[in-house]
Amino acid sequence: MELEAAKELGKLIGAGIAVGTGAIGPGIGIGLVVNGALLAMGRNPEASGDLRATMLLGIVFAESLAILALVISLVLLFVI
Numbered sequence: 001m002e003l004e005a006a007k008e009l010g011k012l013i014g015a016g017i018a019v020g021t022g023a024i025g026p027g028i029g030i031g032l033v034v035n036g037a038l039l040a041m042g043r044n045p046e047a048s049g050d051l052r053a054t055m056l057l058g059i060v061f062a063e064s065l066a067i068l069a070l071v072i073s074l075v076l077l078f079v080i
Helices: 003-043 045-078
Strands: none
Touching: 003 045
16 A cells, blocks of 8 residues: 555544544533433423523533534644
C-alpha cells in the first residue's frame, strides 16, 4: 500500500471513530436527562414548566459534546 493511500485511510478511520465514540456519550446522557425529567413530571405535574426548561438545558449541554466530536472529525479529515 502506498504511503499516501495509507495516510488517507488513517484519516477516514480516525474521523469515523471520533464521531462514533463522540455520539455514544451524549446519546446516553440525553436519554438519562429526559428519563429523569419525565419521572419528575409524573410525580409533580405542577413543576413541569421548570423541569422542562432544566431538561432542555441539560440536552443542549450534552449535545454540545456531539457537535465537538463532529468538529474534531472534520479537522481530522480536512486539516491534518
